Amino acid sequence: MTQDEAPKGAQATRRRFLSAAAVGGVAATLGPARAADLGAPGPGDPANLPPNVPDWSKYLGDGVAARPYGKPSKHEAHVVKRDVEWLTASRESSVNFTPLHELDGIITPNGLCFERHHGGIAEIDPADHRLMINGLVDKPLLFTMDDIKRFPRVNRLYFLECAANSGMEWRGAQLNGCQFTHGMVHCVMYTGVPLKLILEEAGLKPGASWIMAEGADSSGMNRSVPLPKALDDCLVAFRMNGEALRPEQGYPLRLVVPGWEGNMWVKWLRRIEVGDAPWMTREETSKYTDLLADGSSRRFTFVMDAKSVITNPSPQAPLKARGQNVLSGLAWSGRGSIRRVDVSLDGGRNWREARIDGPVLPMALTRFYADLDWQGEELMLQSRCVDDTGYVQPTKAELRAVRGVNSIYHNNGVQTWLVRSDGSCENVEVS
Amino acid sequence: MSRFRKGAIAAGFSAVALLAVVAAPALAGKLGLGREAKPEEVTAWNIDVRPDGQGLPVGKGSVAQGETLFQERCASCHGEFGEGKGRWPVLAGGAGSLKADRPEKTVGSFWSESTTLFDYIRRAMPYGNAQSLEPDEVYALTAYILQLNDVIKDDVELNERNLAGVRMPNAGAFRDDDRESAERAFWGHEPCMKDCKGEARILNRAQIIDVTPGNKSAPRVE
Numbered sequence: 001m002t003q004d005e006a007p008k009g010a011q012a013t014r015r016r017f018l019s020a021a022a023v024g025g026v027a028a029t030l031g032p033a034r035a036a037d038l039g040a041p042g043p044g045d046p047a048n049l050p051p052n053v054p055d056w057s058k059y060l061g062d063g064v065a066a067r068p069y070g071k072p073s074k075h076e077a078h079v080v081k082r083d084v085e086w087l088t089a090s091r092e093s094s095v096n097f098t099p100l101h102e103l104d105g106i107i108t109p110n111g112l113c114f115e116r117h118h119g120g121i122a123e124i125d126p127a128d129h130r131l132m133i134n135g136l137v138d139k140p141l142l143f144t145m146d147d148i149k150r151f152p153r154v155n156r157l158y159f160l161e162c163a164a165n166s167g168m169e170w171r172g173a174q175l176n177g178c179q180f181t182h183g184m185v186h187c188v189m190y191t192g193v194p195l196k197l198i199l200e201e202a203g204l205k206p207g208a209s210w211i212m213a214e215g216a217d218s219s220g221m222n223r224s225v226p227l228p229k230a231l232d233d234c235l236v237a238f239r240m241n242g243e244a245l246r247p248e249q250g251y252p253l254r255l256v257v258p259g260w261e262g263n264m265w266v267k268w269l270r271r272i273e274v275g276d277a278p279w280m281t282r283e284e285t286s287k288y289t290d291l292l293a294d295g296s297s298r299r300f301t302f303v304m305d306a307k308s309v310i311t312n313p314s315p316q317a318p319l320k321a322r323g324q325n326v327l328s329g330l331a332w333s334g335r336g337s338i339r340r341v342d343v344s345l346d347g348g349r350n351w352r353e354a355r356i357d358g359p360v361l362p363m364a365l366t367r368f369y370a371d372l373d374w375q376g377e378e379l380m381l382q383s384r385c386v387d388d389t390g391y392v393q394p395t396k397a398e399l400r401a402v403r404g405v406n407s408i409y410h411n412n413g414v415q416t417w418l419v420r421s422d423g424s425c426e427n428v429e430v431s
Numbered sequence: 432m433s434r435f436r437k438g439a440i441a442a443g444f445s446a447v448a449l450l451a452v453v454a455a456p457a458l459a460g461k462l463g464l465g466r467e468a469k470p471e472e473v474t475a476w477n478i479d480v481r482p483d484g485q486g487l488p489v490g491k492g493s494v495a496q497g498e499t500l501f502q503e504r505c506a507s508c509h510g511e512f513g514e515g516k517g518r519w520p521v522l523a524g525g526a527g528s529l530k531a532d533r534p535e536k537t538v539g540s541f542w543s544e545s546t547t548l549f550d551y552i553r554r555a556m557p558y559g560n561a562q563s564l565e566p567d568e569v570y571a572l573t574a575y576i577l578q579l580n581d582v583i584k585d586d587v588e589l590n591e592r593n594l595a596g597v598r599m600p601n602a603g604a605f606r607d608d609d610r611e612s613a614e615r616a617f618w619g620h621e622p623c624m625k626d627c628k629g630e631a632r633i634l635n636r637a638q639i640i641d642v643t644p645g646n647k648s649a650p651r652v653e
Contacts (some may be wrong), residue, residue: 174640
């Protein structure tokens with residue numbers, strides 16, 4: 001079914017992403033966004049504008065039975081997850097990206113949370129799902145979903161970032177859109193059971209020091225998690241933003257590993273084994289390890305370093321008017337809370353502090369703003385965050401100096417958007 | 432309040448409770464949820480394999496058997512010799528390339544444990560027909576892929592006793608996360624706010640590469 005689906009035009013010699021990915025002269029182009037194209041939502045139909053009265057002010061609209069599960073306005077149809085077809089050999093083991101430039105606040109709507117699967121989306125009837133606990137436990141246990149929902153539960157807001165977010169940018173500016181450079185992150189409120197309570201129910205045996213979480217999908221995704229983390233803040237979650245997990249986010253059950261790389265948040269969670277050593281699975285040895293310039297590699301690089309990005313303006317969300325504009329962005333840290341965000345209009349030469357608005361929570365997205373009086377001058381926009389451990393988001397040059405360009409994962413360098421005099425934006429790197 | 436299990440809600444998430452779990456697991460409070468997993472249920476689902484060989488099933492497979500199987504079941508994506516077709520994963524080669532401009536991370540050039548190969552094939556391959564291989568077949572495929580990488584000789588038969596002893600060429604090149612010491616410079620300094628550098632010049636730009644999918648039309652949404 002999946003053999004030789006290799007997308008056209010990829011050049012196998014220029015590997016950059018997910019090891020099997022190549023950069024090629026492919027894909028439709030996103031031409032320079034012209035100010036003339038940027039009229040959306042447009043001047044509007046005069047028949048609907050003052051002094052006229054539009055139809056929706058005169059006639060009845062849909063009744064309450066028309067939309068039993070509400071969806072966004074048809075005028076928001078462009079606000080969707082997107083993928084980059086040439087990145088991977090097949091779409092069942094691939095990724096799509098959250099449209100960060102179309103969102104605000106800190107909560108990602110469930111339908112826009114990016115997806116990364118290794119064997120496609122498992123479609124599971126919750127009646128047919130079980131969570132098994134085995135290994136170094138007093139008693140191996142099997143839970144139904146109803147059992148899981150009888151445990152005391154908690155609500156927690158966390159970001160989830162793929163370790164490969166921005167991974168295509170190690171060798172220079174490549175993808176022209178915040179959605180593609182930074183869209184492998186989302187933030188929702190999880191409802192779930194502290195993993196500690198579930199492990200306690202089985203009883204940990206002496207010597208227990210790691211767990212292995214395993215998914216029920218066709219990749220059997222498995223990752224080792226150190227026991228102290230599992231007992232500290234990991235959750236076994238069954239809801240996101242109040243409703244059941246979406247199938248593509250692991251319905252009916254997923255692991256939540258706050259602040260740590262998304263690959264560890266095993267979806268369709270079917271089993272947790274307790275052991276006295278890590279398993280060294282494919283995803284924690286051959287993948288999700290960071291190859292450095294000297295040929296050595298870091299492993300178990302679980303925590304996501306502090307990172308920020310300006311979501312607006314950005315290549316998919318150009319400036320449309322001179323004068324007052326709102327610059328907006330997101331910051332997050334896997335080590336704790338965001339303490340401060342600075343923004344630069346001149347490529348990092350001078351900085352000013354941005355205004356953080358909304359909740360500032362540990363290991364959650366944090367929203368920042370800066371008012372921008374733009375008179376058509378060229379700008380080189382950057383943001384830089386500091387977390388409450390004192391970690392300062394590095395520049396890409398600083399990061400490359402200590403990591404090289406081959407590590408794929410954990411690229412948290414400062415992003416630059418060039419804003420031209422027509423308001424269009426481009427992903428660039430600056431000196 | 433008697434409807435709630437004492438302590439589970441009030442104190443269940445405290446650091447004190449966490450210590451209690453570690454110090455005296457046998458005394459941990461039980462909620463009486465779930466049921467004991469039967470031995471045959473655990474055996475059937477417990478398919479993971481560790482570097483020390485824990486979890487390896489009884490079985491055996493040779494390089495020659497693996498070669499035949501590989502051509503039938505794997506080569507359509509990975510190529511006859513593990514060279515990878517299209518952008519499917521390359522399994523062999525790449526030795527000595529890890530410092531190169533374009534490193535080739537394969538089983539032989541990069542992977543740190545031989546047991547990882549067994550664990551992964553057993554749970555996830557063939558792609559789209561996972562958990563369909565018998566243990567003997569997994570041993571044989573593991574043997575063939577290791578032989579393609581010159582990790583074992585072509586007359587070797589792997590089994591539950593000798594696989595964990597196969598040492599991978601790049602095993603010594605991994606170290607645990609040391610960012611908090613190696614990248615100490617990223618912590619604790621007051622960020623510069625004014626005249627931090629000379630005028631910024633553009634070094635490179637995404638539109639020259641031009642590989643971004645179009646933004647004008649959305650993918651079909653059902």
